[in-house]
Amino acid sequence: MKPFLRPTWAEISLPALRANLERLRSRLASRTKLMFVVKGDAYGHGALACSRLAQKSGAADWLGVSSVEEGSLLRDNGIRLPILVLGSLYPFESFRAAAFYNLVPTVASLESARRLAGMMRRMGRRISCHLKVETGMGRIGMSPGAALGALEFLSSRPEVSVGGIYTHFSCAETNRQFTLLQLDRFKAVLAAAAARGWKTGLRHAANSAAALGHPSTRLDMVRPGLAAYGLMDGFQPVLTLKTKIVFIKTVKPGTPIGYGAAYRARRRTRVATVPIGYADGFSRGLSNKGEALVAGTRCPVAGVVSMDMTMLDVTRARGCRVGDEVVLIGRSGAEEISARDVARKLGAIPYEVACGISARVPRTALS
Numbered sequence: 001m002k003p004f005l006r007p008t009w010a011e012i013s014l015p016a017l018r019a020n021l022e023r024l025r026s027r028l029a030s031r032t033k034l035m036f037v038v039k040g041d042a043y044g045h046g047a048l049a050c051s052r053l054a055q056k057s058g059a060a061d062w063l064g065v066s067s068v069e070e071g072s073l074l075r076d077n078g079i080r081l082p083i084l085v086l087g088s089l090y091p092f093e094s095f096r097a098a099a100f101y102n103l104v105p106t107v108a109s110l111e112s113a114r115r116l117a118g119m120m121r122r123m124g125r126r127i128s129c130h131l132k133v134e135t136g137m138g139r140i141g142m143s144p145g146a147a148l149g150a151l152e153f154l155s156s157r158p159e160v161s162v163g164g165i166y167t168h169f170s171c172a173e174t175n176r177q178f179t180l181l182q183l184d185r186f187k188a189v190l191a192a193a194a195a196r197g198w199k200t201g202l203r204h205a206a207n208s209a210a211a212l213g214h215p216s217t218r219l220d221m222v223r224p225g226l227a228a229y230g231l232m233d234g235f236q237p238v239l240t241l242k243t244k245i246v247f248i249k250t251v252k253p254g255t256p257i258g259y260g261a262a263y264r265a266r267r268r269t270r271v272a273t274v275p276i277g278y279a280d281g282f283s284r285g286l287s288n289k290g291e292a293l294v295a296g297t298r299c300p301v302a303g304v305v306s307m308d309m310t311m312l313d314v315t316r317a318r319g320c321r322v323g324d325e326v327v328l329i330g331r332s333g334a335e336e337i338s339a340r341d342v343a344r345k346l347g348a349i350p351y352e353v354a355c356g357i358s359a360r361v362p363r364t365a366l367s
């Protein structure tokens, strides 16, 4: 972690992350494995620190990333846990890098099964892959028929072993019936494969909502992200977004604040400027709408969020001064602003809010 001067940062609580992973684990049968999904730089929490915690504590058995680039970064930094690349690899040439970095690729089409086997034969290597079955998500994956075709093909190719097979739910949080229909479709593929004697390895399907809400989806492994980061009820938030007041003034009624003069003080108002803006992932959608906590007091955003700075009406936070800490996501005193609260204001989802915190914001891991 490089030292930083601009006082805008995200604190990542590793104890909270560990507690969430352990809480998830405590819900599972002892034979069920846990893949901690760390794609998207661990949903904006910092994939390296989060993966290191998972590896050191034994809180996860696997990691899930979206690309070879995300996986190779972890490998280059000492992460030895098995890593599944959840995305569909293309160009097919990237199978070479997956093998080099000891990553487990997803095979989401018959063509990619053929390309993978051909490349491994030419390289004189063996690789383990997981097959992706499309059951209702409509994103990537093979139809049940194509998945069986890929299993048959790979059963005769010694250079590629099927270490797992999986699907993904589209509505685990909202639609039980459809989730269980997807599960049935997936199980039908597993049954057909078993009847033909084809090995499918680890069977997995459940994201956080499915793993918690629909126990029958847990199978051999679950793949939580959201719950691990405490972005769901019942889990501890892991990320706190903070900044500090860098400028403060008192203005007369009618004074315009910020671009477009979109805010005018209605009374004598203390206005603080904080060095965070939409280039940090503090969305412009929070203009005249968002809030921040100053010493446990809710302070509204005053005017339009600009690229690097935001103004707050801190009149109620009596006595606050330049240098005082401001919480944009997290707890201060008895008050809390969660990523979900921010998402609600923006008509977004908590995943977007956390992933949206830009690389410019240093993450500091608290242990």
Ligand SMILES: Cc1ncc(COP(=O)(O)O)c(C=O)c1O
Pocket (backbone or CB within 6 Å): 037, 086, 168, 206, 207, 208, 209, 223, 224, 225, 226, 227
């Ligand atoms: C294939 C796959 N599995 C698991 C997850 C984790 O989902 P969640 O964060 O809802 O637990 C994701 C996230 O989008 C995913 O794409």
